[in-house]
Amino acid sequence: MTPDASEDFRRRQPKGDKRDRTRAKLLEAARTLIREKGHEHTTLEDIAERAGMTTGAIYGNFKNRDELFISLGQTYWPPIKPQVKPGANFAAIMRAMADATIAAIPDRSAVAVGRLTGLAYTLAHEEMRAQVREITAQSYAFGEQWLRAVTKEEELPMPAGQLVRVIHALIEGLVFQRLLTPDLVPDEVFRAAFGALAKKADHE
Template sequence: MRVDGTAGSATPKRVTKRRIQTRERLLDAALLVFADEGFGRSTVEQVCERAGYTRGAFYSNFASLDELFLAMWEQRSAQMLIDVREADVATRAKQQGPVTLEAMTAALLEAIPVDDRWYRITAEFTAHALRNPSLKRVMAARENAILATILPLVEAGLAGVGRRATDPQALGRALVAVHDGTTVQCLMEPESDTVRRARTNLFVSVLRNYSEEV
């Protein structure tokens, strides 16, 4: 499976404004199709119909639905990192005194929203990837890359409240596990303030237990 966006061509295609717009429309259409139909039941034809393009337009940008999903995931991950950075700045700007661990955690969670549609899509794609060894390796590598990018932001946030991670890698894995588990709980009970508070408290506990005062 190719994941470099060249759709099997030996010569990289020139990136034009029109090409960028086409990719964006295909990505937007795929998000709707995957959410409505489920990844396993979605087809290239459905994505093309929703986007208003031909199969040729699709295959000039993506080699497969797998590659399209990975591009979508990368796009959303990049935006999440931007949101996390901005959340940290916003928290510091709003605080009159020292930033607390609780305030930092709340700001970070606001930057990583619980999205029912996106969770369903990623859960289905993860199940699909587990049946495909090469795709599973790609997913694992990208998850590790995202974690490596997020961890410095978390460590900077901890430093802002006078703490440091005792084991950054373990902290990162624990945060991912808590995020995944509590996301399901929040989606099952979307109106429950108790579940939301428990989610925040769990994140605070993990950050505190995997860090120490400096």
């Protein structure tokens, strides 16, 4: 591609693509700096400089440093998304949840330290905790709607609103324990844990 053609190609790229690339570059710069300096000592100016951008680029994508940090968690520690076939019963949904959690372990392993340091930073900052609480509440509400859409309420071992919280805690706990002591938490433990929820539902 000639220089002129390359420039024309860039001009014709959708603006959304450029925005996504800018956000990705800023997030990766932030991630690298946090590894080097920690959350407390990573400033927006540092992030902009590392990304080769201005602080204006940051404020064009994030309201403040906390929002950028939250976006890091959402980007590098995304939610588990099971593949559920239409008409699946609750036991099948739980098997799919276990499989999706197991499949996510390699990607989560690569970013687990960053996740834990991010959680520690959040626990120490009240405003950040408030934002995370709001995002988590929205996630639970979405999960509750999803559960009601893919299965019948009477099949659930507990109210859907409680169940999404239990599943979330189960996923996070199992994943971190697997990363810490892999030989003690094999795949069978994941499947047994989610299977136990399905058995509880069957017994009620």
